[in-house]
Amino acid sequence: MPRTALRAPAASRPAQSAESWRRAALEWIAAHGIAALAIEPLARHLGVTKGSFYWHFRDRRDLLHSALSMWEAHDEAQLAAYTDGSEPAAVRLERFFRATAKQSLTHQVYAALLAEQGDAACLAVLKRVTQKRFDFLGAAYRALGFAPAAAAHQARLTYTAYAGLLQLQKQGIAAPLAGAALDNYVEHLIGVLLKPLPEV
Amino acid sequence: MPRTALRAPAASRPAQSAESWRRAALEWIAAHGIAALAIEPLARHLGVTKGSFYWHFRDRRDLLHSALSMWEAHDEAQLAAYTDGSEPAAVRLERFFRATAKQSLTHQVYAALLAEQGDAACLAVLKRVTQKRFDFLGAAYRALGFAPAAAAHQARLTYTAYAGLLQLQKQGIAAPLAGAALDNYVEHLIGVLLKPLPEV
DNA sequence: TGCGGTCCATACTCTGGCGTATGGATACGG
DNA sequence: CCGTATCCATACGCCAGAGTATGGACCGCA
Numbered sequence: 386m387p388r389t390a391l392r393a394p395a396a397s398r399p400a401q402s403a404e405s406w407r408r409a410a411l412e413w414i415a416a417h418g419i420a421a422l423a424i425e426p427l428a429r430h431l432g433v434t435k436g437s438f439y440w441h442f443r444d445r446r447d448l449l450h451s452a453l454s455m456w457e458a459h460d461e462a463q464l465a466a467y468t469d470g471s472e473p474a475a476v477r478l479e480r481f482f483r484a485t486a487k488q489s490l491t492h493q494v495y496a497a498l499l500a501e502q503g504d505a506a507c508l509a510v511l512k513r514v515t516q517k518r519f520d521f522l523g524a525a526y527r528a529l530g531f532a533p534a535a536a537a538h539q540a541r542l543t544y545t546a547y548a549g550l551l552q553l554q555k556q557g558i559a560a561p562l563a564g565a566a567l568d569n570y571v572e573h574l575i576g577v578l579l580k581p582l583p584e585v
Numbered sequence: 586m587p588r589t590a591l592r593a594p595a596a597s598r599p600a601q602s603a604e605s606w607r608r609a610a611l612e613w614i615a616a617h618g619i620a621a622l623a624i625e626p627l628a629r630h631l632g633v634t635k636g637s638f639y640w641h642f643r644d645r646r647d648l649l650h651s652a653l654s655m656w657e658a659h660d661e662a663q664l665a666a667y668t669d670g671s672e673p674a675a676v677r678l679e680r681f682f683r684a685t686a687k688q689s690l691t692h693q694v695y696a697a698l699l700a701e702q703g704d705a706a707c708l709a710v711l712k713r714v715t716q717k718r719f720d721f722l723g724a725a726y727r728a729l730g731f732a733p734a735a736a737a738h739q740a741r742l743t744y745t746a747y748a749g750l751l752q753l754q755k756q757g758i759a760a761p762l763a764g765a766a767l768d769n770y771v772e773h774l775i776g777v778l779l780k781p782l783p784e785v
Numbered sequence: 786t787g788c789g790g791t792c793c794a795t796a797c798t799c800t801g802g803c804g805t806a807t808g809g810a811t812a813c814g815g
Numbered sequence: 816c817c818g819t820a821t822c823c824a825t826a827c828g829c830c831a832g833a834g835t836a837t838g839g840a841c842c843g844c845a
Contacts, residue, residue: 402792402793418700418702420618420701421620423832423833425832426832433792434793434795435793435794435834436792436795437793438793439793439833439834440792441792444833445833499700499752500618500699501618501620508756508757511756512756515753534769538769538770539773539777541750541770542773542774542777544753545746545747545749546742546745546749547745547749548748548752548753549744549749549751550741550749552700552748552749552752553744555702556711557708558712558715558716559715559719559741559745569738570741577739577777623802624802625801625802625803626801633824634823635803636822637824639803640821640822640823641822
């Protein structure tokens with residue numbers, strides 16, 4: 386562990402190796418899951434040894450929490466990009482749908498987090514991120530004219546469909562849905578999920 | 586490992602300890618995931634030792650595959666109950682929705698299987714089960730009057746919403762949705778997912 | 786030139802789970 | 816009453832990964 390840096394890390398050198406550990410950890414999680422995040426295999430993957438790791442981090446939990454914090458911040462920034470704009474709700478949601486449909490590291494990490502149950506801190510991160518996204522969807526649906534209760538239900542339906550598709554894609558089931566097929570499906574989703582509810 | 590039983594297992598005695606191992610394995614998987622399925626902890630949980638395990642099974646893979654086969658057979662039987670009936674498609678689907686909404690061991694195991702990536706055999710089981718359920722939904726939607734492509738999309742939407750809800754519930758996020766709230770949501774789903782598509 | 790600080794390699798110990806070997810206990814048939 | 820088969824406990828060896836201790840390479844600076 387870095388003993389309370391007495392001197393600033395010499396801004397000239399890169400020396401951002403802690404960052405690479407965090408990034409590598411997220412990629413590893415996305416690929417193999419949280420439980421599979423081990424120090425020595427990751428070190429081998431990076432071409433270094435544990436000596437490096439234990440200089441930058443206290444232990445495995447430290448790396449895990451540190452990496453997830455980084456991920457959470459990134460996700461919040463991502464979401465904010467869709468909250469700030471003052472465009473109409475329908476347009477914003479459509480844009481959100483289309484952007485979210487594309488697989489990326491962020492979503493893979495989310496899938497891993499949702500899949501395995503890590504410790505309390507991991508669950509807390511997962512809860513915060515999920516709640517933020519959920520609230521975003523609920524607000525969007527209300528802006529679309531849904532009644533509060535219906536908006537909540539619709540947000541839940543939309544979000545669970547997102548989460549479920551993530552899992553299925555991750556396992557290679559339900560065809561990767563690339564290109565035209567994906568667009569086609571997204572259009573279907575927009576047709577079903579973004580239309581005002583029929584009076585029941 | 587049982588050396589090629591020279592004599593039938595004396596039908597008088599229960600001696601079905603292999604079954605208890607399988608059941609316990611499924612419960613353990615439902616609770617802690619596939620990766621966490623270990624022999625010694627499970628033996629401690631059962632109040633026995635590894636000696637018992639290695640008499641009934643060759644190794645960990647043996648138990649895992651054996652338990653999952655049992656689970657798969659159970660799931661197929663469950664699904665068949667909704668395929669056999671000659672009731673109208675809409676009624677059948679509604680019944681399916683309501684029944685599926687209740688959490689149970691089967692669904693927890695499915696969630697675990699969907700979450701972590703085990704070996705090839707596990708993935709094969711997962712694929713078969715998913716495909717069967719998916720086909721069931723697709724056929725039901727076609728019977729409801731959906732065009733083939735739309736039925737496939739709708740089946741995907743429905744199924745991913747199911748899978749996603751499973752995961753969220755498993756993590757204790759999105760409120761367990763018990764009782765009235767659950768019924769309420771299921772009604773919403775039926776309203777959104779079981780109505781014929783509006784002409785787009 | 787030597788000194789402190791940064792970053793990593795090497796060489797341990799320790800823990801937990803896997804798989805094996807072997808013997809003990811119980812029940813049943815002859 | 817003995818032999819055999821079933822089922823499980825005990826006691827090992829083995830291995831991978833966690834965490835620790837220590838030294839060494841390299842750099843900036845006085």
